[in-house]
Amino acid sequence: MIVPMLKYTFLVYHREYEDFLIELCRLGVVHIAERNVEVSDKIKKKYTKLSAYKKAINFLEKREVKTPHKTKDSSAQELICDVARKQKELEELEVQLESLNKMALKAQPWGNYSPELIEQLKNEGINLLFFSTAKKKYTEIEEAGHPVVVISETGNQVVFVFIQQNEQNVNIEAEPIELPPLPYSVLENQIHEAAEKIKAINETLDSYANNSIYVLEAEKTKLIRSLKFDNVLRNTEKEAEEKLMILEGWVPQSKTPALNRFLQDSDAVYFSRKAKPDDKIPVLLKNNRYSKLFEPIGSMFSLPDYAELDLTVFFAPFFMLFFGFCLGDAGYGLLFLIGGGLYKLIAKPQFKPYLSLIQFLGAATILFGIISGTFFGINLIETNFTLTNKIRHLFLNPDKMFNLALILGALQIIFGLFLKAANQTKQFGFSYALSTYGWLVILIGSICYVVLSRAEFIPKNTTILYLIIALGGFFVLFFSDPGVNVFARVGKGIWDLYSTITGIFGDLLSYIRLFALGLSSAILGFVINDIGLQILGSSKILGPVFFVVFLLLGHTLNILISSLGSFVHPMRLTFVEFYKNAGFKGGGEEYNPFGMNDKCNNKL
Incomplete structure (x- = not known):
């Protein structure tokens, strides 16, 4: 509401x-x-400063500080500047260290040569040319009498130097390579220096993370409060x-x-x-205590416009049922229900609503696990359990679960159209909702005719069906937009007929994902159990141990993967199919009162 x-x-x-x-x-x-009113430069600077504080706090909070570090007392402005400077230095040093490590890796085979000595030899007319080739090829070059010396060997590859005197011709079959710009020992020293600088910066940042975040938090809070007053004045x-x-x-x-x-x-x-x-x-x-649990889900899309209905209370039961349908394992649902209840005993108050939501989703999962006959990947329909023999006929097989998914989808679509009519009546008046009511007459009337005629409660007379469609079609064609003339209404009505007919069938087919996800979750659970039983029979001693470990790991992964899909896809059905058919506009601005959760003792 x-x-x-x-x-x-x-x-x-x-x-x-x-x-x-x-x-x-x-x-x-x-x-x-x-x-x-335009925002002043002074306020813009405050927002820039606030962004810098938030960035620094987030950066420091991510550091995993295990041991305390001492730090000098600094003002918030000094801290923010120093954190930004050291963060930049750290990034540059890490890039430099990575580059030095790559250079050292290439320079290692060359050893600690002297660039000065090579330059002196060059001045005396002796050039050192470096090559790389296979060991067999090098042997041939050496036997040919060329002035060559091995520098290093790696596997079948040989790096060697050719001693060229007085610009003599070099005619050997080998790949020329460049001498590293710096010897390995120099690079080692540079790597050590860079690593020491990184260590020193990290120690300083760790000290800030340990002892100085509260200073930044206090300044951030002060800035937020100041900006709220600035916003009022503006x-x-x-x-x-x-x-x-x-x-x-x-x-x-x-x-x-x-x-x-x-x-x-x-x-x-x-x-x-x-x-x-x-x-x-x-x-x-x-909203009531139950529907309020689903408000964070609805806010992921948008808040409703002030003039329309809040759909939270209406989509909440469907979302819960759809989650249970997608996960569809009574054992998994039992874990959600019990685990959420136990964690509530130690959880902080702000997290308890989320745990209650998990418990409700777990209850829906138990329900659909019972309906489909699935318990921790065990198919109760095909498994001969004494406890379930008498009720086995009540479980729904995959074909019936497929039909159930379509039935639930049709119910939500029709329910959404009722809400759309209520929204249109509330915002524009009853006449603007007549077109939607026309669609409800067509859909509900057609469904009732098909069901009743098949059950032989009414005779199979297509004239009745045509009358239902004609009555609904009249409202669709002539009341699609009461604000325009009759010809424009008919034109809009024809377009509404085409778009709604194609849209409803597409929307209805989207609900097949409930069945598909539920089936995939059950199959994965079954496969995990099957592999586990094979492991159990592989060894009398280690078999039971590996069996338990594999089941725990396998079902944990299945729960994590299936739960993600079971949350995302019902959310998609809610935001796309249900919101569209309910005529949800959204775009509402959140109520954010001046001074909420703020200390207001400061003067302006």
Whole structure:
């Protein structure tokens, strides 16, 4: 449910405005209405500074510091500059070290030669030319009497030097190679120096991570608070030679009594009104304990627009069932249910809602595991268990599970159309929902006719079906857009017929993924059990040990992989198929009150 909002306008004398804002911040109920005002350079600099603090904090928090390090006391500005500088130095040194290691690897076969000696020989008319060739070929070159000396041998490859005197002709079959620019010993020293510098920088950064993050966090919080006040001032209109301050904001209807009490005791003039259709209204959701667990899932796509319905309470049961269908193993669901409950005992309060969500998803998984007859990869339909013999006929085989996926999909699509009609009625009026109701007449009427005629409750008379389609089609064709003339309505209605018919069939087929994912999860579990049984029979002593280890690893991986798919695909069905058929527009702005979770003692 979307909480109703009221728009407040405050008129405050400029000398009292600072104290007024501090009290407003302490209340933490007013979402400041944004004006189309350009952001000043001063505020932009603060945002840049805030970004730098966040980046430094994230960088330091990722460091795994095992031992404490001492550090000198520094201001936040000194810390942020030093962290940024050392981070840059560290990146440059790591690139340099990688390059030096590559050079050292190439220079190692050459040993610790002297570049100065090579240059002296060159001045005396003696050139050293370096080659690489196979060992057999080198033997032939050596036997031919060429002045060559081996430098190194690696496997079948020989690196050697040809001593050229007085620019004599060199005619040997070998691959010429370049001498490394620096000898190995020099590179070793440079590698050591770079490694020592990296170590020193890491020790300094570790000390900051251990002892100085709180300084950066405090400054970040101060900056955020300052920017919130700046945002209020930026959205304050100044009148009467800047002596009258005018501020507008949105307040949830349920929180207005506390605000009104404060305003009555202050000297501010104020008035409030209900939201208008063209207002940019923030959205605050209020759902029951069950539906609230699914709000983070819905927010991954978008918050609803203030004027439309909040679909959280409507998609929550479907999402839970779809997750259970995709995972579809009663044993896995039991682990979710028990594991979530046990972890709640030690978890922090902010994580407990997520654990409750996991428990609900686990309960749905148990349900569909029972329906499909799957328990830790064991197929209860084909396995001869005494406990399940009497109820084996109640389990659904793959064909029936396939049909169940389509039935659930059809139910969600039709339910979405009902919600679309309700949304259209709420936003535009009943006449704008008649086209959607026409589709509901066609779909529900056709389904009822087919079911009842096959059950022989009504005679098989296609005239009845044609009448149902004609009635629904009338509303679709002539009420697709009541705001335009009849010819435009018919044109839009024809397009609506084409797009909806093709769209609904495509949407319905998308729900086959529920069956496919459930089947794949069950097959993987079955394969793990089958391989495990083969391991069990391989050895009387080690067989049982490896059997248990393999089952634990195999089913753990299956749970992780299948759970990911079981979460992503129902989310896709919700955001694409269900939201589309429910006419979800979205794009709502989150309710973010001024001063929420902030200390407001600071002056402006």
